């Protein structure tokens with residue numbers, strides 16, 4: 001067995017606590033890149049302070065088999081490498097105690113773990129699509145194949161909401177307390193989205209269960225922030241060098257910045273993550289909107305317009321002065337006015353810090369990675385702000401350019417005539433719309449008919465249509481790089 005505790009790292013960068021004494025009172029669904037460098041790291045730092053015993057049982061229900069198989073071979077220890085522009089520091093993380101994988105351990109084992117009274121929190125990072133919601137968070141998509149299957153066989157669920165509902169059902173039947181369900185995905189009011197998904201599914205299954213959940217379960221909202229690109233062979237090699245030659249296949253690299261704002265609304269006890277930098281607040285919404293619109297909105301803008309122009313990484317976009325200026329203008333002129341943050345938050349400084357974070361040359365965050373799942377991301381990152389501007393009669397041209405960039409991107413060919421590998425849960429529908437329309441005005445109108453993304457209001461707004469079309473035609477004629485240069489900001 002690989003023992004990461006034997007690496008050459010100094011003692012303060014390894015777990016100082018007795019891992020035998022920790023208890024997996026958190027079940028986390030979605031053991032991917034982000035969770036390893038965020039929630040698990042906060043939990044490890046708290047354990048290192050010496051007055052916590054909270055540890056995590058990791059669960060993957062869709063994918064992630066290799067990671068779980070690998071981490072079991074190293075006693076659930078792994079490395080996080082924090083990389084600044086000129087600094088690097090590796091840490092061995094010890095907060096992961098157990099792991100379960102649906103295909104091999106079986107969903108029954110996972111459900112029984114979640115129904116165990118020792119578990120007090122079930123957290124999630126399952127990406128936006130994992131919630132199986134209708135667009136805009138208006139309700140659970142009862143036509144989603146996984147949800148349909150979960151309604152037929154509720155005790156053998158396949159979706160994330162189905163797994164949580166069945167675990168809560170077992171707890172209700174056994175007279176146990178509920179756990180807290182803690183979404184850590186990038187969605188506005190993520191706790192409310194999770195609550196809606198769970199209650200809609202429970203209501204479709206058993207009214208008594210839905211009532212019990214409504215009374216007993218809490219769904220705190222969270223704002224989570226840390227840029228954690230998917231690991232590549234180069235990342236793992238770099239980590240190996242930091243570990244003095246030991247190879248950790250579960251290592252992950254990220255930026256040094258980290259933030260977690262959590263609504264303080266837990267059913268029972270919770271780890272005092274605030275002792276290691278998290279903030280517990282009464283209302284997360286202003287922080288969530290700030291982050292989703294300024295950071296993620298700019299990320300998606302750069303992902304589409306950067307990818308089209310041939311920029312592989314976000315920091316490549318930041319090396320282009322025109323892209324950098326456009327991003328800062330997008331944030332300060334078109335996202336900031338839509339926000340309502342507490343008075344101590346300085347949005348100018350926040351925007352400048354974001355530009356610095358995006359410029360980090362050592363992160364290598366692919367535009368292609370961020371461009372994924374655009375149908376799930378555009379509404380909260382750009383379209384809500386556009387609606388705000390339409391109501392307030394103010395300028396949203398850069399946001400409209402971002403939408404036009406997405407439309408060019410899903411057209412499947414970049415500015416160098418290379419085919420784009422589009423990843424999106426609605427990829428089939430997108431391809432159907434693209435092949436059934438002529439490129440140009442007709443393509444824009446056809447894509448706008450996607451009610452799941454644009455609703456019914458935006459396609460009927462002439463100003464919105466006009467702005468998106470103008471930018472689309474410019475992208476078609478001149479490409480993304482020239483279009484951005486011609487903005488002359």
Ligand code: NAI
Nearest residue numbers: 030031032033034062063064125126127130185186227228
């Ligand atoms: P990842 O691709 O490394 O991991 C995704 C995880 O979600 C995997 O464990 C997979 O098993 C699970 N998953 C995917 N589809 C699912 C489904 N339909 N049902 C259940 N589980 C499913 O991605 P990563 O980087 O960990 O990001 C996950 C989410 O975390 C993002 O979508 C975002 O909401 C949030 N996040 C990510 C940040 C980042 O920089 N990577 C930063 C802030 C938030």
Ligand code: CS2
Nearest residue numbers: 224225226227228296299370
């Ligand atoms: C990115 C986010 O992949 C994406 O869509 O915008 O994962 C981003 O890196 C994080 O939200 C940063 O906290």
